[in-house]
Amino acid sequence: MTLHHHIKNTQNQSIDILEYTHKALEETKAINKEYNYFTTISEELAIQQAKNLKANPKGKLAGVLLSVKDAICIQKVETTAGSKILKGYKPLFNATVIQRCIDEGAIILGKTTQDEFGFGGFSVNTENIPKNPFNKDRVTGGSSGGSTGITQKANFAHLTLGESTGGSIVDPAFFCGVYGLCPTYGRVSRYGLLDYGNSLDKIGPMAKTIEDTALLLNIIAGHDEKESTSSTQKTEDYTKYLNKPVKGIKIGIIKDLFGEGVNPIITKSIYKQIEQLKSQGIECEEITMPITNKYSIPTYYIIATAEASTNLAKYCGLRYGATENLQGNYNEFFTKVRETNFSKEAKRRILLGTFTRMAGYRDAYYLKAMKIRTKIIEEYQHLFKKYDALLSPTMPMLAPKFSELEKLTPLQHYMADIMTAPPNLAGMPHLNVPIGMHNDQALGLMLTANHFEEGKLIQIANNIQ
Amino acid sequence: MKMKFTADIIIGTEVHVQLNTNTKLFCSCATKKNEKEEDIPNSRTCPTCLGMPGSKPLVNQKAIEYGIKLALALHCTINPEIRFSRKVYFYPDLAKNYQITQFEVPLGENGCIILDSGKKVKIERIHLEEDPASLIHPAGIDKSQYTLIDYNRSGIPLCEIVTAPEMHSPEEAREFMNKLKIILQYLKIFDENICVIKADANISIKESGYIRSEIKNITGFKEIEDALTYEIQRQKQAIKNNEKLILDTRAWNAQTKITTRLRTKETEADYGYIIDPDLVKINVEEKFIKEIKETMPELPEQKIQKFIHTHKIAETDAKVLAAEYILAELFEQIAVEVSPQIAAKWLRRELTRVVNYNKMNFSQLKIDVKHLIELFSMIEKKEITETVGQDIMNQLILKPFSPKEYVEKNNLKTVQDTTELKTICREVMQKHPTVVQEFKNGKSESLNFLVGQIMRAMKGKADAKLLKEMFEKMIK
Numbered sequence: 001m002t003l004h005h006h007i008k009n010t011q012n013q014s015i016d017i018l019e020y021t022h023k024a025l026e027e028t029k030a031i032n033k034e035y036n037y038f039t040t041i042s043e044e045l046a047i048q049q050a051k052n053l054k055a056n057p058k059g060k061l062a063g064v065l066l067s068v069k070d071a072i073c074i075q076k077v078e079t080t081a082g083s084k085i086l087k088g089y090k091p092l093f094n095a096t097v098i099q100r101c102i103d104e105g106a107i108i109l110g111k112t113t114q115d116e117f118g119f120g121g122f123s124v125n126t127e128n129i130p131k132n133p134f135n136k137d138r139v140t141g142g143s144s145g146g147s148t149g150i151t152q153k154a155n156f157a158h159l160t161l162g163e164s165t166g167g168s169i170v171d172p173a174f175f176c177g178v179y180g181l182c183p184t185y186g187r188v189s190r191y192g193l194l195d196y197g198n199s200l201d202k203i204g205p206m207a208k209t210i211e212d213t214a215l216l217l218n219i220i221a222g223h224d225e226k227e228s229t230s231s232t233q234k235t236e237d238y239t240k241y242l243n244k245p246v247k248g249i250k251i252g253i254i255k256d257l258f259g260e261g262v263n264p265i266i267t268k269s270i271y272k273q274i275e276q277l278k279s280q281g282i283e284c285e286e287i288t289m290p291i292t293n294k295y296s297i298p299t300y301y302i303i304a305t306a307e308a309s310t311n312l313a314k315y316c317g318l319r320y321g322a323t324e325n326l327q328g329n330y331n332e333f334f335t336k337v338r339e340t341n342f343s344k345e346a347k348r349r350i351l352l353g354t355f356t357r358m359a360g361y362r363d364a365y366y367l368k369a370m371k372i373r374t375k376i377i378e379e380y381q382h383l384f385k386k387y388d389a390l391l392s393p394t395m396p397m398l399a400p401k402f403s404e405l406e407k408l409t410p411l412q413h414y415m416a417d418i419m420t421a422p423p424n425l426a427g428m429p430h431l432n433v434p435i436g437m438h439n440d441q442a443l444g445l446m447l448t449a450n451h452f453e454e455g456k457l458i459q460i461a462n463n464i465q
Numbered sequence: 466m467k468m469k470f471t472a473d474i475i476i477g478t479e480v481h482v483q484l485n486t487n488t489k490l491f492c493s494c495a496t497k498k499n500e501k502e503e504d505i506p507n508s509r510t511c512p513t514c515l516g517m518p519g520s521k522p523l524v525n526q527k528a529i530e531y532g533i534k535l536a537l538a539l540h541c542t543i544n545p546e547i548r549f550s551r552k553v554y555f556y557p558d559l560a561k562n563y564q565i566t567q568f569e570v571p572l573g574e575n576g577c578i579i580l581d582s583g584k585k586v587k588i589e590r591i592h593l594e595e596d597p598a599s600l601i602h603p604a605g606i607d608k609s610q611y612t613l614i615d616y617n618r619s620g621i622p623l624c625e626i627v628t629a630p631e632m633h634s635p636e637e638a639r640e641f642m643n644k645l646k647i648i649l650q651y652l653k654i655f656d657e658n659i660c661v662i663k664a665d666a667n668i669s670i671k672e673s674g675y676i677r678s679e680i681k682n683i684t685g686f687k688e689i690e691d692a693l694t695y696e697i698q699r700q701k702q703a704i705k706n707n708e709k710l711i712l713d714t715r716a717w718n719a720q721t722k723i724t725t726r727l728r729t730k731e732t733e734a735d736y737g738y739i740i741d742p743d744l745v746k747i748n749v750e751e752k753f754i755k756e757i758k759e760t761m762p763e764l765p766e767q768k769i770q771k772f773i774h775t776h777k778i779a780e781t782d783a784k785v786l787a788a789e790y791i792l793a794e795l796f797e798q799i800a801v802e803v804s805p806q807i808a809a810k811w812l813r814r815e816l817t818r819v820v821n822y823n824k825m826n827f828s829q830l831k832i833d834v835k836h837l838i839e840l841f842s843m844i845e846k847k848e849i850t851e852t853v854g855q856d857i858m859n860q861l862i863l864k865p866f867s868p869k870e871y872v873e874k875n876n877l878k879t880v881q882d883t884t885e886l887k888t889i890c891r892e893v894m895q896k897h898p899t900v901v902q903e904f905k906n907g908k909s910e911s912l913n914f915l916v917g918q919i920m921r922a923m924k925g926k927a928d929a930k931l932l933k934e935m936f937e938k939m940i941k
Contacts, residue, residue, distance in 0.1 A: 073519040081518075091519055092512060192519040199742035227521050228745050306739050310551045313562035314516050330557050357553075357737040366739060 003064060003212045006157035010053065010063030010105070017063045021050035021107055024065050024156040028109060031153050036130045037146040039070045041110035042077045049107045059105025061219060066101055067151075067160045069144050070111040071118060072203065073192035074098050081194040082114040082126040082143075085341035086321040095192020096227070097161060097203050097220045104219050109158070112146030116343050117308065118165050118196040119143065121395075121416050122405055123172065125345040129402075133176055135440040138399040141175030143168040144206070148176035151206055159216045160206045165196040166300050167420025169204045170446055173432035174394035177442030179213045179461070180206040184451045185427030186231035188217075189224030195311040197304035198229070200424055210433075210461045214238040217454060233452050241455040242462050247281035249460060251447075252387040255286040256293045257419050262396045269443045270393060273435055273464055280463055287383060287390070292376045292422045299376065300421040301414055302356045302369035309353030312346065348410065377426045384450035389460055391447055392419050394432045398441040423448045431457040433464050470630075470675050474697060476638050477630030477667045478689075481623050482649060483596065483660035484531045489514055489620035490595045491522030491565060496621050497659055506601075506615040514620035516560030521743050524549075528622040529572075529747065531654040532593045533757050535624055536573025538648050538764055539588050543754055544570050547747040549593075552736040557612065558597035560619050566594035568738040578644050579766070581784075586641050587629035596621040630667060635693035638666060642686045643788075647765050650790035650828075657828050664689055670700050676710040680724055683717050692717040696724055768793050776805035785813050791827035792816070798834045803841040811841055815855060819862045833865050840868040852925030853877050880926050883935070886919075890935055893918050904940055912936055 001009075009015045025043055032038045046065070053063060068074060071081040073091035075098075080086035094102065102108070115125040123130050123145025130145040132138035133152040140149045144162030149172075151160050162169040164182040173180025182204045190201055205216035217238045224230040253274060258267050274284050317323035317337030324336045342350070356365035383390065396418060423430040423446075430448040437443060445464075449456045489496055492513035498504045512520035529547065536543055550568035571592035577585040598619040602609035626645065632638050642664065649655035655662070663684050669677035678696060683689045696715070703710055712730040717723075763771070765787045772783035776796075786792045792812050799808040816837075820827060840857055843849045849857075849872055857868045872878060880886060893915055894901050904911040916932045 079518070086518065089518065092517065093519070095519060191521050194518045195743075197742070226523065228523055228743060307742055310553050310563050310737075310739060313553055313555065314518070314560070316555065316562060318557065319515065320517070331555065334555060354737060357739050359735045359737075362738070370740075 001157075003157050003159070003207075003209070003215070007060070007062050007064060011057050013054075013057055015063070016054070017057065017107075018047070018050045018054050020063065020156070021046055021065070024109070024154075024158075027154070027156060028065075028150070031150065034131070035133065035136070035149055035153065036128050037112055037150040037153070038067070038110045039080060039082065039113055039128055039146070040078045042074065042108050045074075045077060046107050046109055049102070053105055053107065057105070059103065060215070061101055061159070062105035063157060064106050065109040065154070065156055065158045066106040067109045067112050067147060067158065068098065069147050069161055069163050070114050071163055071194040071196070072098060072161060073194070074108060074111070077108070077111065079111065079194065080321075081117045082128070083116045083315075083341070083346065084127065084322055084343070085315045085317075085337070086194075087341075089321045091192070093192060095203075096189035096224045098192065100219050101161075101216075106159070109150075112144070112150060112160065114146060114168075115143035116346050117194070117312065118163065118168050118201075119308075119345045119349055121167060121171050121413060122400075124402070124405060125343055132399050134437070134442065135399070137401045137403070138441070139175060139402060139405060141172035141395070141399065143172070144180075145172045145176075147206055148172035148178050148180060151178045151208060152176045159212060161203055161216075161220070162206045163193060163201060163203050164420075164424060165200045165202075165304055166424045167417050169202075169206060170394045170420055170430055170432035171417075173206055173434070174444040174446075175399040175442060177434040177437065177444065178206055178208055179210055179432065179434065180204065181213050181217060181431045181454065181457065182424070182429060183217065183221065183454055184231070184429045186229050187233075187235075187429070187452065187454070188220045189222075189227045189230045191224055191227040191230075195307070197307040198311065199307060200300075200304055202424075202427075210458055211239065211242060213431075214242060214458045221454075231452075236455055238455055238458055241459040244459045246277075246460060246463050248283070249281075249389070249456075250283045250285070250387045251277065251460070252287035252383055252390045253284055254289055254293075254390055254392040256288050256290070257392040261418075262393055263398055265398065265438050266393050266396070266443065269435055269438070270391070270445045273445060274391070276465070277460075277463070282460070282463075284391070285387075287387070289379055289383070289422070291372075291379050292426075293418070295372050296376060296422040296425055297414060297418060299369045299372045300417065300425050301352065302365050303373065303425070305349045305353030306357045306366050306369075307353070309350045309357070312342075312350055315342075317341075345410075373425055376422060380422075380426045380428055380448075381450065388453075388456050389447045389449045391445060394419060394444050394446040398438060398443075419446060427451060429454045429457060431461055433461045435464065470669075470671070472633045473671050474633050475630045475667075475669050475675055475677070476632040476635070476693060478628050478632070478638060478641065479665045480626040480628075480642065480645060481663045481665075482535075482626065482645075482655055483662070484528055484622040484624055484654050485656040485660055486525060486527045486531060486622055488525055488527075490525050490528050490593065490622040491620055494620065504617075506613070507617060510616045510619065514560060515616055516562075522565060522741075524744060524747065525622065528593060530757060531622070531652075532572045532591070532624050533749070533754065534652050534654055534761065535626075535649070536576065536591050537754075537758060537761060538652055539573070539576035539578060539591065539626070541573030541576030541588060541591055543573050543749055545749050546570060547572060547749060549741040549744045550738045551741050552738055554734070554736055556597070557614060558600050558619075560598060560616060564595060564597065565741055565744070566625075567592035569740070578641055578648075580637065580640050580644065584637075586631055586637070589627045589629050591624060591626045594623050594625060595619070596623050635690040635697070638693055639686050639690040642689055644765075646686070647788055647790065651762055651764055653762070657826065666693060668693055668696050668700075670697060670704075672704045673700060673710045676712060678710075678712070678724070679714045679730070680717050681714060681727065685719070688717065688719055691722060692724060695722060699724065765793075772796070772805075772809075776800050776809075778805050778809040782809040782813055789827050791830055795832075795834055795837065799838055799841060802838045804845050807841055807845050811844065811854070811858075815858045816862075819858050823862060825862075830862070831865075832862060836861055836865060836868055843868065843872060847928070848872070848878055850879050850925050850928055852920065852929075853879075856925065877924065877926055879928055880923060886927060886932065886935060887939070889919055889922070890915075890932070890939060894936075894939065901940060
């Protein structure tokens with residue numbers, strides 16, 4: 001049964017949504033035991049919402065179970081962004097995206113596992129490590145790994161909200177074989193999102209099908225007066241793009257991202273798809289992005305960690321989350337809290353970020369990175385004058401095993417973002433489109449469009465099998 | 466780093482002014498308590514001013530408008546873009562362990578305040594930032610076993626005004642602060658009964674080669690003068706004692722009247738500023754500035770000129786009146802009904818005297834301008850004597866009443882009838898023959914005694930000058 005049918009059935013009460021929710025919760029708990037996709041399963045809230053929905057079966061998401069990346073605030077539900085330092089923190093308010101989904105009849109299933117504060121591409125930088133739905137020895141990708149894992153595994157009507165700073169939506173979507181759409185920066189309100197890099201963070205929908213992805217985007221997109229960077233640009237009905245013809249669409253194939261360091265199986269699988277697209281009348285041309293591909297990784301890591309190091313300053317054990325015995329002076333107290341409760345990766349990024357914004361270094365790093373970012377946006381916009389979308393691999397590698405990952409240095413970890421960092425830096429909407437399997441490893445490709453052209457991504461993706 | 470100074474004393478200040486907006490700088494929490502309510506700590510807070518995870522700031526447009534008003538009044542250039550930055554340091558009064566302030570580009574730059582001497586004190590920059598929470602040390606900062614935090618203050622808009630190191634005496638610093646306060650009053654962006662104005666002052670002397678100390682958090686204008694005077698003495702004494710001065714940050718103790726070292730400043734603090742990515746750039750449109758300019762009130766300098774040229778009062782009177790917003794306002798209203806000279810004299814001398822006597826400040830004054838007009842016009846027409854006028858002024862400040870009705874009811878009009886006065890004078894002369902004799906012998910003060918006797922008997926209703934003349938004639 002499609003999600004669409006499930007919503008209709010909930011609205012016309014041909015299914016008992018309370019009973020359905022109970023079953024979904026049982027299934028979720030069973031999956032979670034094996035795969036670690038949740039930091040919290042919000043059973044009580046879900047049952048209450050199902051009861052309310054049974055009495056008043058309304059909304060465009062009526063009866064859909066929604067899992068949410070842990071970094072997004074849900075009122076009275078523990079929200080930790082995968083960090084020990086926020087253990088026990090229950091927000092006083094709902095994030096705007098959560099409120100919009102609840103208002104449309106979604107039932108909150110729980111908070112999904114992620115790299116601490118989004119720091120990572122494999123969801124291993126946390127205590128609760130999610131496992132790949134196709135092989136438990138492999139990673140889900142990250143940082144929204146729990147979200148894509150449960151999306152692949154759930155056999156009930158389910159949608160999920162992920163969040164991307166440098167690739168955290170498309171990356172795990174690729175490794176788990178689902179759709180993941182990272183919208184234009186500002187398209188979806190960040191109000192209620194625990195910040196990683198505020199100028200980069202985007203909440204986006206993830207689902208098993210492109211229709212469902214478009215449906216969830218319809219609900220969460222749009223201006224929010226509570227958030228300064230939220231765009232006032234008008235939204236569209238993204239599901240309308242599902243049936244739009246693709247003939248005459250122009251796609252630029254980012255040649256630089258198919259070379260050395262990319263698993264040839266990925267390249268081969270994508271080129272097969274390109275042939276498919278051409279046969280449907282889509283024009284595909286190879287292009288290059290020399291500035292973007294040379295500078296995006298360092299630029300991304302400078303800006304993201306500079307912002308992150310200021311965002312994480314507030315976690316000091318004073319008013320919420322983990323704390324320590326009140327001993328010594330304030331400096332000693334908060335140092336102990338942060339030393340004990342931040343992971344190694346969080347500490348690394350705080351140090352990196354602090355370094356790049358220190359007097360004497362800010363000109364060379366932070367301010368220079370801000371300038372290069374503008375250049376990268378310009379390079380994209382120049383290409384979008386000619387092309388409707390750009391196409392590249394999502395990740396350079398297939399889902400690695402945990403044991404393989406251990407051998408990588410932090411720098412090698414960062415380099416895995418080579419494809420995803422650019423559109424994130426430029427605030428361009430991008431989408432992982434699953435394109436089958438290679439044994440127990442999912443395959444996929446990434447489409448990127450110009451600002452506010454999420455519709456084009458959906459239009460093209462719908463024609464990829 | 467070191468500038469080329471030549472003066473004996475170099476002073477620069479950073480002044481923080483709480484702006485009188487209804488809501489905080491980045492959230493919609495109230496900045497002050499409801500008049501009827503009790504002031505409960507942490508009652509005016511929300512996730513944003515508490516720095517809760519997931520909360521986001523939104524700029525208060527009113528604060529921007531107030532900031533631009535001040536920048537314009539201080540002759541600053543207004544920058545076309547407003548950006549906010551994060552100033553990162555760990556301190557328990559900072560909800561996020563960073564303060565949202567302006568760093569790269571301030572709201573306004575290169576302004577000045579002109580002192581009475583004509584000297585221009587350069588204002589390097591003025592910018593907006595959020596006030597931190599207040600820390601409460603129940604047993605005093607040194608002894609308290611614990612500290613309480615009240616976030617009611619967290620996020621109140623502050624405007625920081627930074628001067629160039631161009632003042633050369635504590636008196637100049639005090640005058641600068643006073644002038645700034647008057648401008649704030651005129652702009653109505655500061656409520657002196659609620660809002661706090663604080664200064665940090667940098668001071669160095671020639672003898673040390675200008676090794677400066679920064680004195681933090683001085684409140685009050687007399688205090689800034691006292692603190693700087695103390696600090697100059699301390700630095701001079703240190704040099705005399707062959708002590709080496711070092712860059713340091715000091716606290717001013719208003720009780721003991723001394724400064725004490727908080728920390729040394731071997732290196733400048735590094736706040737690792739970044740642009741606050743939660744707040745979008747605001748373009749300051751020409752149109753917006755124009756609109757603000759149009760609503761700008763007349764400022765003290767303009768008022769002084771107007772008082773001198775339109776109302777024809779003396780320059781000294783004009784300056785005194787313009788230096789107090791309420792006085793200037795009252796004067797303008799009264800001067801169209803009553804002689805401006807009388808209005809100026811009575812406002813400047815008598816109203817000020819009564820306000821000071823009652824230990825009030827002008828912003829607390831609740832006086833009906835109608836009543837002042839009645840009072841002054843009776844004085845102008847000589848219907849009452851100055852003595853009666855002063856007495857009415859004493860009462861008028863405490864409770865409102867119509868001076869005209871009061872005079873009629875209590876029969877306080879000046880006695881103009883000379884025959885009546887002559888009779889009274891004669892009676893007094895008969896009662897005090899020795900005093901009369903003394904006056905005849907050339908002791909002129911004796912006359913004052915005789916006049917005083919009559920004034921007492923007539924409750925001040927007679928014109929003292931007239932009485933003197935009468936006595937002189939009658940005795941001779």
